[in-house]
Amino acid sequence: MKHNFGAGPCILPQEVFKEAAAAVLDFNGLSILEVSHRSADFVKVMEEARENVKKALNVPEGYTVLFLQGGASLGFLIAAYNLAGKHKRAAYINTGTWATKAVKEGANAGLEAIQIASSEDKGFNYIPDASEIPEDIDFLHYTSNNTIVGTQFKSIPETNVPLVCDMSSDIFSQPIDVSKFDLIYAGAQKNLGPAGATLYIVKDSILGKSSLHIPTYLDLAVHAKKDSMFNTPPVYSVFVSNLNLKHLLKNGGVEEMAKKNQAKADLLYNEIDNNPNFEGTTEVKDRSLMNVTFRLTDDSKKERFDQLWNDGNIVGLKGHRSVGGYRASMYNALELKSVEALVSIMKSL
Structure with missing residues (x-):
């Protein structure tokens, strides 16, 4: 998967x-x-x-x-x-x-x-x-x-x-x-x-x-x-x-979807904020629930991190070519388990 x-x-x-x-x-x-x-x-x-x-x-x-x-x-x-x-x-x-x-x-x-x-x-x-x-x-x-x-x-x-x-x-x-x-x-x-x-x-x-x-x-x-x-x-x-x-x-409409999207975003932003290897790229109060952007605090770890998420069957994580870094787009159908998989890889770096 x-x-x-x-x-x-x-x-x-x-x-x-x-x-x-x-x-x-x-x-x-x-x-x-x-x-x-x-x-x-x-x-x-x-x-x-x-x-x-x-x-x-x-x-x-x-x-x-x-x-x-x-x-x-x-x-x-x-x-x-x-x-x-x-x-x-x-x-x-x-x-x-x-x-x-x-x-x-x-x-x-x-x-x-x-x-x-x-x-x-x-x-x-x-x-x-x-x-x-x-x-x-x-x-x-x-x-x-x-x-x-x-x-x-x-x-x-x-x-x-x-x-x-x-x-x-x-x-x-x-x-x-x-x-x-x-x-x-x-x-x-x-x-x-x-x-x-x-x-x-x-x-x-x-x-x-x-x-x-x-x-x-x-x-x-x-x-x-x-x-x-x-x-x-x-x-x-x-x-x-x-x-x-x-x-x-x-499946509960947009009300239920809002709860799921918030849970996914909370999980990933919490890891970004608490893992010294990563930092967010936007003002905290304006963070998107759909597109989470972040970068490494030490670019020397880029090759290792890229290898980890590619080996972990994660796709589409590269940031837009105009800004670089990483972007995790978490639209409605993305399950929480996918975010958990990414967070687990981030923890292992």
């Missing part, structure tokens, strides 16, 4: 893998890979997946759930186009690589994209204060979890303007108050399903209100009218995401 600490695509529950594999061979007489997205069988899957998102996150009335393509990288642009208002000005909290790209795409959409707070001065190793939010903006955008450096917002920013969040790497890991957001988007490949689908949860009242001319595919109102079927959706990714959502709901 390998312990997968990779940052994505994600680990999924074994039960989900088995069901997904079976459907490749037989999904009501066809392979799920060849079934028409217009067939009654798949339309039912899409409808169920959207409803299961609503159940899992307690999405209130007045919101539409969509499964589209393009990942968060396209979501940066979609968010800017659909939330553009009379000011043609958007505010961003910059906490890392993906937030930086969101700022860039806001500008590419034709908005004045301003950074009201940034942690770039310290390599993005903390969450900056964003208490002063201007009112002459169309929306505030932030990225809830920084997968590369390993920081995470512990509360939702308070604001009177429309709020947008890229939750690609921590959605479904804990309860969230969807009613505080006008748009949430998230690539599936962290906690939801295979790469290919992107989840959007959009407040109906913002649809069709943009001050910009939106290219057809980027217009969320178009997709809402077509129930995520404007074009061929990423069928297999949606199908497996629905399997995973059903598994989540059957």
Whole structure:
């Protein structure tokens, strides 16, 4: 058995893998890979997946759930186009690589994209204060979890303007108050399903209100009218995401998942803080529960440590190429025993 600490695509529950594999061979007489997205069988899957998102996150009335393509990288642009208002000005909290790209795409959409707070001065190793939010903006955008450096917002920013969040790497890991957001988007490949689908949860009242001319595919109102079927959706990714959502709901939902994720994070951070061979790389109060970043205090032990975790069937532990060190990504499906295996190796160094 390998312990997968990779940052994505994600680990999924074994039960989900088995069901997904079976459907490749037989999904009501066809392979799920060849079934028409217009067939009654798949339309039912899409409808169920959207409803299961609503159940899992307690999405209130007045919101539409969509499964589209393009990942968060396209979501940066979609968010800017659909939330553009009379000011043609958007505010961003910059906490890392993906937030930086969101700022860039806001500008590419034709908005004045301003950074009201940034942690770039310290390599993005903390969450900056964003208490002063201007009112002459169309929306505030932030990225809830920084997968590369390993920081995470512990509360939702308070604001009177429309709020947008890229939750690609921590959605479904804990309860969230969807009613505080006008748009949430998230690539599936962290906690939801295979790469290919992107989840959007959009407040109906913002649809069709943009001050910009939106290219057809980027217009969320178009997709809402077509129930995520404007074009061929990423069928297999949606199908497996629905399997995973059903598994989540059957096993206590996001509330239970939050407890498990906290237990995994506590175990690993405790070892980092108490083992003189290691040190964390982010501010303690802003540590991510999904992506734990750390490094050796003595680089001469690197070869030995790398050998130990490789021999211990651990994969995906190397830090992102832009920051180095180590990164243990602990998405929902990673079991506590995998974290225990890593901690045991760290103790033996």
